[in-house]
Amino acid sequence: MKINIDLLKEFEKTLDTVHPERGKIPIEILGYGEISLVFCIKGYNIAYKRIPIFDNEHQVKRHIWAYNTYNELLEKIGLNLPDFDVAWFKDERGKIQFYCIQEMIDVNSVANKIIHQISKEQVKQLVLLVLKEMKKVWDFNKESNTYEVALDGQISNFIVIDYNMNNPKIDENTKLGYLDTSTPLFRINGKEAMEPELLLKSAPSFLRWLLKALFLEDTVDRYYDFRRVIIDLIANFYKEQLPDLIPTLIDLANKFLREEASDHELDPIEGQEVSDYYKSDANMWEIFQRVRKLDRFIQTKILRKKYPFYLPAEIQR
Numbered sequence: 001m002k003i004n005i006d007l008l009k010e011f012e013k014t015l016d017t018v019h020p021e022r023g024k025i026p027i028e029i030l031g032y033g034e035i036s037l038v039f040c041i042k043g044y045n046i047a048y049k050r051i052p053i054f055d056n057e058h059q060v061k062r063h064i065w066a067y068n069t070y071n072e073l074l075e076k077i078g079l080n081l082p083d084f085d086v087a088w089f090k091d092e093r094g095k096i097q098f099y100c101i102q103e104m105i106d107v108n109s110v111a112n113k114i115i116h117q118i119s120k121e122q123v124k125q126l127v128l129l130v131l132k133e134m135k136k137v138w139d140f141n142k143e144s145n146t147y148e149v150a151l152d153g154q155i156s157n158f159i160v161i162d163y164n165m166n167n168p169k170i171d172e173n174t175k176l177g178y179l180d181t182s183t184p185l186f187r188i189n190g191k192e193a194m195e196p197e198l199l200l201k202s203a204p205s206f207l208r209w210l211l212k213a214l215f216l217e218d219t220v221d222r223y224y225d226f227r228r229v230i231i232d233l234i235a236n237f238y239k240e241q242l243p244d245l246i247p248t249l250i251d252l253a254n255k256f257l258r259e260e261a262s263d264h265e266l267d268p269i270e271g272q273e274v275s276d277y278y279k280s281d282a283n284m285w286e287i288f289q290r291v292r293k294l295d296r297f298i299q300t301k302i303l304r305k306k307y308p309f310y311l312p313a314e315i316q317r
Helices: 005-013 057-077 120-143 196-200 205-224 226-239 243-259 271-302
Strands: 027-032 037-041 046-050 084-090 096-103 147-149 158-160 176-178 186-188
Touching (some): 005 096, 057 084, 057 096, 057 120, 057 147, 120 176, 120 226, 120 243, 196 205, 205 226, 226 271, 243 271
Antiparallel strands (some): 046 096, 084 096, 158 176
16 A cells, blocks of 8 residues: 555644544544544545654654554454555654554445345344354464464455445355454464553543553453354444344354354353443443543633544434
8 A cells, every 4th residue: 555644633633532533634444443433535445543642763663564464463363354554744743643554444344334235134144253263263262372363353344345235135155344453452472562641642631540450351342252242243233223133142152152152161141241232332432522522622612732633423322
């Protein structure tokens, strides 16, 4: 992929994180995480994920190594990934601006869009395919003496390769790809490859110590727990406004655990814990976003500083 650093520098120079689409460089917002913005610059077939969390070059170099290694591990495990790269530079204020980059994919091929277009039986088939992809990771972990790889299994992190929205079809031969590789969650001999504290950089500085003490370890650990990742996948259907599918997906997951993942010896998943998990997760992120909005107000309206993070609009849950 050919990356135009000068174009990215110009984008940063005129970026309004409240209304990023209004900057001098025309962009299309493709999506967003809880702390990051994913977009493309019109006319370029590249997806950028803006991650403004680094204070020094040492952090950047470590993250680039971890990011590249994570992608290589996932490919070795057998997941299909888009082409990937990174770009970073110091802006006019000397601040480090960092982007994870992937080749553009058809936004209509992202699984959380597809589940609203296909039948219930095909949704079940799609989720089963996702479970099979995830199992590859924990099969690898079980055999590896050095690496332990984590995964964010939300439905929006998977794409259907060669998807035809005019003739939507999901069957046992459908191939999936995986998108969310910008947070390199893996351990080498039990030690995190990335700096987990960087995940807290978008929180107000006066709260980071509390968030680290109360939430950080558990938040990171859950992505290494196969069972909790499956619960997160199913609970995500609340967010997708498809709660009626959840009992069926729980039955599907439990059958998968019995018949195809029995060697992992995971307990069956129950409906109440999926509901409780989602409520807890949704409440945590709602509080986190409210605090960040307060921090943005203080930074921009009172201190007259530029707020570096993009905050998504109200998320329907």
